[in-house]
Amino acid sequence: xxxxxxxxxxxxxxxxxxxxxxxxxxxxxxxxxxxxxxxxxxxxxxxxxxxxxxxxxxxxxxxxxxxxxxxxxxxxxxxxxxxxxxxxxxxxxxxxxxxxxxxxxxxxxxxxxxxxxxxxxxxxxxxxxxxxxxxxxxxxxxxxxxxxxxxxxxxxxxxxxxxxxxxxxxxxxxxxxxxxxxxxxxxxxxxxxxxxxxxxxxxxxxxxxxxxxxxxxxxxxxxxxxxxxxxxxxxxxxxxxxxxxxxxxxxxxxxxxxxxxxxxxxxxxxxxxxxxxxxxxxxxxxxxxxxxxxxxxxxxxxxxxxxxxxxxxxxxxxxxxxxxxxxxxxxxxxxxxxxxxxxxxxxxxxxxxxxxxxxxxxxxxxxxxxxxxxxxxxxx
Numbered sequence: 407x408x409x410x411x412x413x414x415x416x417x418x419x420x421x422x423x424x425x426x427x428x429x430x431x432x433x434x435x436x437x438x439x440x441x442x443x444x445x446x447x448x449x450x451x452x453x454x455x456x457x458x459x460x461x462x463x464x465x466x467x468x469x470x471x472x473x474x475x476x477x478x479x480x481x482x483x484x485x486x487x488x489x490x491x492x493x494x495x496x497x498x499x500x501x502x503x504x505x506x507x508x509x510x511x512x513x514x515x516x517x518x519x520x521x522x523x524x525x526x527x528x529x530x531x532x533x534x535x536x537x538x539x540x541x542x543x544x545x546x547x548x549x550x551x552x553x554x555x556x557x558x559x560x561x562x563x564x565x566x567x568x569x570x571x572x573x574x575x576x577x578x579x580x581x582x583x584x585x586x587x588x589x590x591x592x593x594x595x596x597x598x599x600x601x602x603x604x605x606x607x608x609x610x611x612x613x614x615x616x617x618x619x620x621x622x623x624x625x626x627x628x629x630x631x632x633x634x635x636x637x638x639x640x641x642x643x644x645x646x647x648x649x650x651x652x653x654x655x656x657x658x659x660x661x662x663x664x665x666x667x668x669x670x671x672x673x674x675x676x677x678x679x680x681x682x683x684x685x686x687x688x689x690x691x692x693x694x695x696x697x698x699x700x701x702x703x704x705x706x707x708x709x710x711x712x713x714x715x716x717x718x719x720x721x722x723x724x725x726x727x728x729x730x731x732x733x734x735x736x737x738x739x740x741x742x743x744x745x746x747x748x749x750x751x752x753x754x755x756x757x758x759x760x761x762x763x764x765x766x767x768x769x770x771x772x773x774x775x776x777x778x779x780x781x782x783x784x785x786x
Contacts, residue, residue, distance in 0.1 A: 419469075426473060430520070434512040438504060439497065440465075441513055444472035445524055446492040447480040449766045452522055453493025454714060455479040456529030456549070457513070457537075461500045472496045478681075478703060479710075484758035485735060486707040486728075488714040493524045501531035507539040514543030522546055527713055549713040557716040560709035563725050564678055565601035567708030567732045571676045571700050572606075572652060574736040579651075579673055579698065583733075586610030586635070591648040591672065594657025595622035598678045598706075602656060607635030614638050616645045617657075652676055660684040662699075667691050674698035678706040689749035700736055701754040707732060 423429045427448060432441040442465075445453040455476055462468040472494050480492025497513065499505075517526060517540065527537055527549030534551050541547040541554070550556025572590070573583035580588070586609040592599055595617040606613050607630050615637060617623055623639050630637040640648065646669040653670060655661050655677035662675065663684035675682070675697060682702045683689050692699045708729045715725050735757075743753040 422469065422473060426476065428523070429469075429472070430516065432513065432516040434509075437506060437509040437512045438499065439509050439512045440499070441495060441497040441516065442468055442472045443495045443516065443520070443524060443526075444469075444476035444493060445520075446473075446476040446494075447762065448491035448523065449762050450480075450483055450491050451489040452491065453479070453524045454483060454488075454490035454548075454710075455492060455494040455524075455526060457495035457497060457526045457532055458529035459497040459499055459501045459505070459531035461504075462496070462498050465498070468496050468498050480762070481755060481758040482703040482707055482710055483714070484761045485701075485704045485754060486711050486714070487731070487761075488711060490525070490714050493526070494529075495524075495526050497532070505536065510536045510539040511543050514540035514547070517546050518544035520546070525717065548716050550716075552720070555720070557712045557720055557722070557725070559597070560712045561597035561601060563708030563712045563729045564598045564706055565605065565708070566726060567711075567729050568598065568602045568654070568656070568676065568678050568705055569605050570730060570733040571705040571736050572654070574733045574740070575652060575674045575676050575698060575700060578737065578740050584609075588651040589613065589649075590652050590654050591640075591645050591650040592616075592654040592656060593645045593661070593677070594655065594679070595619065595626055596656065599654075599656030600626065602654060602678070603637075604629050607633040607637065610634040612636045612638075612650075614640050614645065614648045614650055616640050616642050618642070646670060648672075655679040655682055662688050662692065664688075667695065670695070670697060672697060674700065676700040676705055677702065680706065683751065686751065689751040693743075693749050698740065699750050701739060701751050704732060704735055704739065704754060 426444055426446050428445040430443040476492050476494035479494055483490045483492055525546045525548050527547055528534055537547050552558040577583040585606055589612040590606055591614040592603050593616055603613055603626050615626055626637055646666045649671055651673055653672045653675045657679055659679055659681035662682050711728050712725045739750050739754045743750045
């Protein structure tokens with residue numbers, strides 16, 4: 407009986423990974439490294455995705471996170487029209503206590519063993535400094551500081567992408583894409599949220615903001631004093647019920663849910679937070695309430711565009727030019743959803759799936775070029 411249960415569990419594991427090309431379990435007891443690299447789909451090119459570190463309660467939980475996030479990266483890369491597929495890495499451990507240079511060097515060796523099928527960099531719980539250690543063992547690292555040959559602060563194009571998403575939404579709702587004529591409720595003034603708020607204030611908009619960091623709130627008031635825009639600080643949970651035109655979530659995931667939806671008085675939701683819909687059905691609830699939703703993985707793809715473009719050589723002007731296309735993609739999704747009766751999330755997913763299917767006719771399962779078995783200098 408025990409043997410049968412073990413076999414069943416084994417097959418459950420393979421079933422979980424059935425829609426992924428490859429899943430690598432990384433174990434290095436000498437450094438304490440326990441990590442999982444999930445490669446979802448390389449139809450568009452080598453997999454690209456950050457590496458997060460957190461104290462998962464189990465290996466199963468870590469695997470579920472890696473599988474879910476890597477699939478999301480496939481769609482995000484397709485929507486951003488970058489020639490990369492979806493992947494993700496997770497390290498099991500407390501980022502406050504379990505990090506070491508040797509741990510990240512060990513992780514870098516595992517990344518290198520994939521021969522270019524997977525590129526990675528920072529995510530939740532990891533920093534650029536961590537990957538300076540990893541890059542000593544592999545070249546397949548991106549999102550590095552400028553002094554190490556990277557593109558630097560990816561929050562700049564991410565915030566620009568959010569503003570383009572808002573402009574596209576205004577265009578559909580009001581017939582013009584002017585930012586300053588409308589009001590916005592912004593949740594979170596982190597690296598991205600603060601830049602979005604600053605851009606809106608400089609355009610002359612009225613914004614409502616909330617953040618747990620009081621210094622950020624004071625700073626945005628100082629910015630507002632130098633612009634024609636206006637800012638009003640509200641309590642954390644009050645941000646959902648503001649009489650604003652657009653809700654701009656730039657902090658937590660899962661904030662569009664059964665509790666918050668009844669409070670929304672906005673016409674649209676456009677923000678940088680990941681996984682804003684707690685469940686897929688919440689997209690339908692927004693549609694039924696007449697609230698336009700901009701799929702987050704399109705809106706926040708400016709950072710992805712930068713780290714993908716970094717692999718071709720640093721060019722910030724090119725990154726911002728590519729980021730402008732978020733405007734067009736958002737409008738395309740809105741129009742398809744309106745004509746098809748789908749939610750905007752369903753339309754975005756369908757667009758990505760079609761793009762991947764079309765490219766599959768020209769691309770194959772990505773494999774890094776291998777050195778010929780025989781390589782004679784006289785013949786090369």
